[in-house]
Amino acid sequence: MFQTIMARLGRLVATLFAVSVLTFLMTSLLPGDVIDIMLPPDAPRDEATIAEIREELGLDKKIYVRYFDWVTDAAQGELGKSYITDQPVATTIKQRIPVTGQLALTAIVIALFLAIPIGILGAYRQSRLSDQVSSVGVQVALSVPNFIAGIFLVWLFAVKAGWFPATGFTRLDINWSLSNFRVRDAWPNFKGIILPATALALTQMAIFSRLLRTDMIATLQQDFVTSARAKGLSDRYILFRHALRPSSLSLITIAGINLGALLGGTVVIETMFAIGGLGFRLINAIYARDILVIQGITVFIATVYVVLNTAVDLLYLVIDPRIRKG
Amino acid sequence: MVDTSPSQATTAEASIESKPDPRVGPIGLFKEMPIPVKLAAVWLAFIVIGAFYAKLDDLLGQSLPLQDPNYQPRFGEGVDRTEGPSAAHWLGTDVIRRDTFARIMHGGWVSLIVATTAASFGVVFGGLIGTFVGYVRGMFETSIMSGIDVILAFPPLILLLALVSVWQVRDVFVISLVIGFLSIPAYTRVARANTMAVSNREFVLAAEAIGTKKSTILFREIIPNVLPTLLAYAMVQAAFVIVVEGTLSFLGLSVQLPTATWGNMINEARGEIKQTILPVLWPSLALTFTVLSVNQLGDWLQKRGAYRTSAL
Numbered sequence: 001m002f003q004t005i006m007a008r009l010g011r012l013v014a015t016l017f018a019v020s021v022l023t024f025l026m027t028s029l030l031p032g033d034v035i036d037i038m039l040p041p042d043a044p045r046d047e048a049t050i051a052e053i054r055e056e057l058g059l060d061k062k063i064y065v066r067y068f069d070w071v072t073d074a075a076q077g078e079l080g081k082s083y084i085t086d087q088p089v090a091t092t093i094k095q096r097i098p099v100t101g102q103l104a105l106t107a108i109v110i111a112l113f114l115a116i117p118i119g120i121l122g123a124y125r126q127s128r129l130s131d132q133v134s135s136v137g138v139q140v141a142l143s144v145p146n147f148i149a150g151i152f153l154v155w156l157f158a159v160k161a162g163w164f165p166a167t168g169f170t171r172l173d174i175n176w177s178l179s180n181f182r183v184r185d186a187w188p189n190f191k192g193i194i195l196p197a198t199a200l201a202l203t204q205m206a207i208f209s210r211l212l213r214t215d216m217i218a219t220l221q222q223d224f225v226t227s228a229r230a231k232g233l234s235d236r237y238i239l240f241r242h243a244l245r246p247s248s249l250s251l252i253t254i255a256g257i258n259l260g261a262l263l264g265g266t267v268v269i270e271t272m273f274a275i276g277g278l279g280f281r282l283i284n285a286i287y288a289r290d291i292l293v294i295q296g297i298t299v300f301i302a303t304v305y306v307v308l309n310t311a312v313d314l315l316y317l318v319i320d321p322r323i324r325k326g
Numbered sequence: 327m328v329d330t331s332p333s334q335a336t337t338a339e340a341s342i343e344s345k346p347d348p349r350v351g352p353i354g355l356f357k358e359m360p361i362p363v364k365l366a367a368v369w370l371a372f373i374v375i376g377a378f379y380a381k382l383d384d385l386l387g388q389s390l391p392l393q394d395p396n397y398q399p400r401f402g403e404g405v406d407r408t409e410g411p412s413a414a415h416w417l418g419t420d421v422i423r424r425d426t427f428a429r430i431m432h433g434g435w436v437s438l439i440v441a442t443t444a445a446s447f448g449v450v451f452g453g454l455i456g457t458f459v460g461y462v463r464g465m466f467e468t469s470i471m472s473g474i475d476v477i478l479a480f481p482p483l484i485l486l487l488a489l490v491s492v493w494q495v496r497d498v499f500v501i502s503l504v505i506g507f508l509s510i511p512a513y514t515r516v517a518r519a520n521t522m523a524v525s526n527r528e529f530v531l532a533a534e535a536i537g538t539k540k541s542t543i544l545f546r547e548i549i550p551n552v553l554p555t556l557l558a559y560a561m562v563q564a565a566f567v568i569v570v571e572g573t574l575s576f577l578g579l580s581v582q583l584p585t586a587t588w589g590n591m592i593n594e595a596r597g598e599i600k601q602t603i604l605p606v607l608w609p610s611l612a613l614t615f616t617v618l619s620v621n622q623l624g625d626w627l628q629k630r631g632a633y634r635t636s637a638l
Contacts (some may be wrong), residue, residue, distance in 0.1 A: 011475070018476040026488055143618035145569045147576050148592065148610045155599050155606075264481035268573055272596075282484075283577060286491040298488045305481045 004317060012310045019306060020074065023299040024067050079296035084288055089296030092281060099171065100270070100277035104262035106197035108255055111204035115251075118205070119212025120239050123247075126217060134209070141206035147268045150199035154273075157195060164195050169275040196273045200266065204258055208251055215247040253312055260308035264301040363626045366619035373616055377434035384432075411604075420591065420605045421598055429586035430612050436580075436587045437616065440502040440571045445560040447506030452513025453556050457548055459514075460521030462540070471518070474511040482508065483573070490574065496582040501574065505567055516559050520552045527551075561624025565617045572613050588613040 061069075073079070079089035118138070122131045158166035169192045173184035219225065220243055228238045267279035274280070278297055285293035356367060411418045418426050459467040477485075489504050524530060525548065533543050574580035575589025583590065588609040595605035 011472075014472065015476050018473075019480065022480070022485075023488070139621070140614075140618065143565070143621055144614050145572055145617070147573060147589075148614060151592065151596050151599065151606055151610070152603075155603050159600055261481055264484040267483060267487065268576060271577060282487065286487060286579065289491070294488060294491055298484055301484050302480055 001317070005314065008310060008313055008317075012306065015306050016303065019302045020071050020299065021067070023295055023302065024070055026295060026298070074296075074299060079299070080292040082285070082290050082293050084290050089293055092293065093278065093297065093300050096276060096278045096281055099169070099275060100263055100266055100279060102172070103193060103197055103200070103266050103270070103275065103277060104259055106193050107200035107262060107266075108204060108259050110197055110201040111208055112251075112255060114201070114205045115208035115212060116244070119209040119251075120216060120244065122209065122213035123216035123220060124235070124239060131213075135213075138206045138210055141202045144202060146199050146203060147272060149202050150196065150269055150272050153195045153199055164191050167272075167274040168192060169273065192273075192275075196266075196269045196275060199269055200262060204255075204262075207254065207258070211254060212247060212251050215250055216243060219243045219247040249316075253316055256312040256315070257309055260305045260312075263304055358630075359626065363622050366622040369615055369619045370623065373434045373612070374438060376431040377438045380428065380431035381435050418604055418608075420595055426591075426605060426608050429591055430588070430609055432586040433588040433591060433609060433612070434616075436498055436575075436585065437568050437571060437613075439498050440505060441564040441567050441620075443499065443502035444506035444509055444567045445564045447503065448509040448513040448563060449556055449560050452510040453517045453549070453552070455510070456514040456517025457521045457544060457552055460518035461525055461544055461548055467518075470514075474514050477508075477511045478515075483570070486570065486574070487579070490579050496580065498581050498585075501571065501580050505570060509563055509567065512563065513556065513559070517552055517556055520555050521548055524548050524551045555628075558624060558628040558630075561620055561627060565620040565624065568613070568617055568620065 077090045079093075081088045082092070118134050122134050125131045154166045157163050170185050170188040172186065172189045174182075225238060225243060228242050229235075233242075263278070266275075266277060267283060269275070270277045270279040271283050278301065282294065282297045284290075285297065356364065359367060420426055420429070455470065459470050486504065486508060489508075490501070530543060530547050533547055571580055571587070572589040572592075575587040576593045578590065578593065580589060581587055591609040592606055592613075595609075599606060
């Protein structure tokens with residue numbers, strides 16, 4: 001057990017090292033002069049400015065020295081600042097992560113909410129008409145890219161029905177102090193998040209329900225299900241009370257991993273719905289060639305993703321004793 | 327293939343007889359397909375032929391009977407807004423009155439090129455690396471595979487966005503190469519896993535026993551047996567690549583405008599959805615059907631291939 005955990009943590013460190021090298025190289029191996037790219041087109045290009053930036057970036061030093069400096073800074077949350085807005089990248093991330101986090105979490109919750117009944121139904125009525133219909137639906141849901149789902153949701157529920165806003169997002173205004181805890185703007189926030197989250201949830205729903213169906217079919221063949229049936233329990237009770245829990249182990253794992261993946265996967269949907277999260281900021285930085293922002297957000301998202309994957313792996317180890325020896 | 331013993335050869339042949347025959351041509355293959363897969367194959371054939379036709383039309387200076395995808399009537403010539411389907415414009419026009427049908431055919435060319443280039447890149451390089459490390463094993467394998475694990479640990483879209491934003495070139499081949507390069511790790515894993523399974527089969531052991539050179543075994547025994555699985559996997563991966571390219575186009579980070587791609591058509595038309603959904607609908611359907619078809623066909627080929635390997 002201890003050895004497995006140490007090996008997993010060792011791999012985490014190696015992966016984080018590689019992530020940092022890759023993101024660092026991204027800006028260092030840029031074709032052409034970095035300064036040309038970093039300076040906005042209308043900025044002054046006199047010797048003094050260029051020398052200042054060169055100094056600031058430490059471009060006169062050796063590449064490994066620069067990497068080491070960058071990593072030490074990054075580990076302390078010091079990711080440089082935007083050349084356009086002058087805001088430190090760390091502040092940008094801190095401001096925007098709650099938005100992206102809420103979006104990703106809502107998407108996963110919606111997906112689970114839809115996938116659990118579909119998956120159970122598919123296993124219960126295996127190969128029957130309702131199972132076939134739902135598996136065709138799952139196939140289609142897997143093939144619709146989320147930006148297409150987004151547009152059609154907007155067309156249906158914002159343009160035609162007018163129930164939700166087509167773009168724009170209201171942040172939840174939460175006061176975290178214990179004495180004065182309150183949440184404001186919950187309703188506009190809910191209305192603004194439901195369409196983008198559903199667009200993201202469709203693919204996840206398809207993945208989750210497929211997984212649950214497979215696991216559930218295996219569970220339903222086990223003896224304890226037969227004995228529950230022999231006791232005369234209703235099918236619904238057996239499905240939801242007896243069979244769901246042992247079947248949901250891999251579902252929970254995948255939901256965790258995909259939550260991490262979604263932090264980097266909301267880019268298109270955020271752009272489309274003008275939701276000011278991390279992804280939206282990343283795309284704007286890419287359009288504006290704001291290199292340090294691109295670098296900072298990339299390394300942040302990749303780190304969260306990698307750490308979360310390791311955490312899920314370790315959690316799995318705790319839940320299921322059979323893998324411990326692995 | 328080296329037969330180990332006569333008795334095994336006969337059992338293998340017997341089991342092939344009951345399973346699908348691997349040596350059928352394209353027409354026999356088509357006949358074997360269940361109806362949904364047939365529909366998928368027909369749709370893909372339509373997109374591929376349409377894409378080549380559109381490209382040919384481009385090369386011949388728009389002389390074939392297909393509307394010019396970039397032709398827009400001058401200002402004042404008629405109304406300056408989206409047109410519905412008509413005899414001249416089968417699927418109507420977009421906001422600046424370019425023919426939607428022609429643009430979809432041309433968009434198919436971009437998807438086709440990106441998908442095939444990325445897939446060939448993955449199959450060739452991922453396949454070679456994967457079969458090599460899977461057969462030779464040792465220290466080399468450990469180091470290569472840990473490198474591969476690291477790349478797979480990156481969230482794919484973010485890595486792609488970062489790479490695309492760094493290299494400012496917006497060319498079909500550059501985009502395909504970047505996507506292809508990023509898909510090598512996945513192919514390497516598949517190839518390695520299959521190689522390790524094949525390496526323990528009797529015919530490989532027999533070839534080793536009679537002293538065949540390792541490189542000959544790799545190219546004559548292992549690769550021919552790993553390739554079908556890898557190609558079926560390439561279909562599934564191609565569906566993913568088409569979506570990724572669509573996403574990049576939608577964000578305006580793929581091929582340069584005014585080249586039509588399904589993604590940028592959707593993006594350009596989405597400002598008008600208050601008036602009409604049609605210009606968004608057609609490219610969306612084209613993209614979704616294509617992805618669905620490639621997935622269906624890939625799944626089916628994979629299942630068929632699984633029978634084949636089990637009969638080996």
